[in-house]
Amino acid sequence: MRSALLLFVLAGPLAGQTTVRLMAGAVSSSSLVNDDILDTQLRPATAPAVSAAISLPTGRGPWRLVAEGTYARAPLDVSGSSGTDRLASVAMITTLVLFEGPVAGPIRWQLGGGAIFYRPSQRQGVFQDGMTRRWMVTGGVTWSHPLSARMTLLVDGRLDTEEFSTSALQRYGYESQQNVRRGTLMVGIERRL
Amino acid sequence: MVPLLLTLAACSNIDSPLLIHTYDFRDIEGADTLTFHWPRSMLPVRVWVADDSPLRPYVETAIDRWQGAFLYGEFRAELVSDSNHADVIVRNDAVDNGGIAARAKQCVGEVDRELDLVANTVQLPMHVFVYAIVSDIVPGIDTCYSVTMTHEMGHVLGIINPLHAGATPDDVMYADPVFDGISERDRETAVFVYHSPSSLTAIGRR
Numbered sequence: 001m002r003s004a005l006l007l008f009v010l011a012g013p014l015a016g017q018t019t020v021r022l023m024a025g026a027v028s029s030s031s032l033v034n035d036d037i038l039d040t041q042l043r044p045a046t047a048p049a050v051s052a053a054i055s056l057p058t059g060r061g062p063w064r065l066v067a068e069g070t071y072a073r074a075p076l077d078v079s080g081s082s083g084t085d086r087l088a089s090v091a092m093i094t095t096l097v098l099f100e101g102p103v104a105g106p107i108r109w110q111l112g113g114g115a116i117f118y119r120p121s122q123r124q125g126v127f128q129d130g131m132t133r134r135w136m137v138t139g140g141v142t143w144s145h146p147l148s149a150r151m152t153l154l155v156d157g158r159l160d161t162e163e164f165s166t167s168a169l170q171r172y173g174y175e176s177q178q179n180v181r182r183g184t185l186m187v188g189i190e191r192r193l
Numbered sequence: 194m195v196p197l198l199l200t201l202a203a204c205s206n207i208d209s210p211l212l213i214h215t216y217d218f219r220d221i222e223g224a225d226t227l228t229f230h231w232p233r234s235m236l237p238v239r240v241w242v243a244d245d246s247p248l249r250p251y252v253e254t255a256i257d258r259w260q261g262a263f264l265y266g267e268f269r270a271e272l273v274s275d276s277n278h279a280d281v282i283v284r285n286d287a288v289d290n291g292g293i294a295a296r297a298k299q300c301v302g303e304v305d306r307e308l309d310l311v312a313n314t315v316q317l318p319m320h321v322f323v324y325a326i327v328s329d330i331v332p333g334i335d336t337c338y339s340v341t342m343t344h345e346m347g348h349v350l351g352i353i354n355p356l357h358a359g360a361t362p363d364d365v366m367y368a369d370p371v372f373d374g375i376s377e378r379d380r381e382t383a384v385f386v387y388h389s390p391s392s393l394t395a396i397g398r399r
Contacts, residue, residue, distance in 0.1 A: 033207055033264070034206040035209045035265075036206055037209035037210070037211060038265070038388050039388070042264075078266060082387050083232060083234070085236070085265075124260070124266055124269075125264050126264050128261050168264060172380075174208065175208055176208040177207060
């Protein structure tokens with residue numbers, strides 16, 4: 001009986017404030033490889049992106065925990081000494097866990113990390129061995145504006161960074177990693193469950 | 194946020210290895226040095242081989258091997274069904290003209306290119322001939338086709354030294370090739386070719 005009461009007390013506010021978020025926007029990345037010897041840069045084109053997230057309260061404070069998945073897909077642009085070209089596209093799937101807290105008014109900060117999966121449409125170039133996973137950290141701000149009692153408009157701005165490499169790069173003697181930075185701007189809806 | 198900003202500020206490029214294991218890829222015609230690689234505007238290179246040719250699987254293997262040598266898609270090729278739209282035509286026949294030859298134990302390969310040394314052009318299509326010099330059912334002919342087709346595709350992509358100077362038996366571009374694959378020297382040489390100027394321009398067929 002005591003356990004059931006405790007569960008109800010805990011579940012009540014959780015159920016009341018748990019939200020889901022659906023967003024769409026664009027992601028822009030720096031070069032996945034900036035090859036100083038071959039004078040070649042490999043960079044995903046700016047890509048449309050969609051994301052889904054669930055946001056949970058962490059307790060009595062104003063902080064929230066957000067679990068988010070994002071999908072973006074872009075062709076790979078090559079430029080440098082061998083000319084310019086557009087290679088097969090690569091899907092970039094991110095799975096993130098973020099902490100979120102207040103800044104001021106409708107603006108909240110976000111900070112977290114997770115994994116980014118690069119899934120190429122063709123086994124080609126640096127992705128000739130197929131999919132690769134990298135760890136990433138991310139941070140940003142989100143602005144919200146209530147639309148109704150259950151719905152909120154959200155605008156997210158995010159910066160993230162990772163150390164990029166693939167097994168093909170390592171096999172061919174690229175022993176270090178390329179620092180990659182990405183910027184994401186998303187607009188969407190948050191709905192209370 | 195501070196650790197993130199510090200990480201963002203510490204942007205560093207990947208350490209690229211030097212290409213130090215290369216051999217001579219240039220053709221020498223008199224006093225003239227010729228180099229060739231396919232420009233990105235002509236990729237993927239269109240390769241034709243008959244559907245029922247015994248060479249077909251080895252052409253596919255050769256394309257896969259050489260494409261895998263590159264990290265930035267510098268060389269890409271695809272099989273096409275119509276020889277009239279091919280940049281490279283592969284036949285399981287004896288050569289009908291002189292070219293850059295490779296002689297393995299049981300088969301021979303040659304690439305026949307039409308060069309204009311005044312205009313510095315190479316006329317498309319290039320022709321590749323790979324054929325058995327023993328019965329084509331003797332043991333080892335499959336390996337010979339595999340080795341020789343990869344060797345000839347190396348010439349097609351731009352390793353055009355007719356003497357195969359500097360290549361060793363550990364490289365598929367050796368004059369009498371035995372290595373069934375692409376060595377690190379083959380790979381680095383091919384990459385070097387595509388990051389060096391090309392003196393020859395491919396013309397026709399596009």
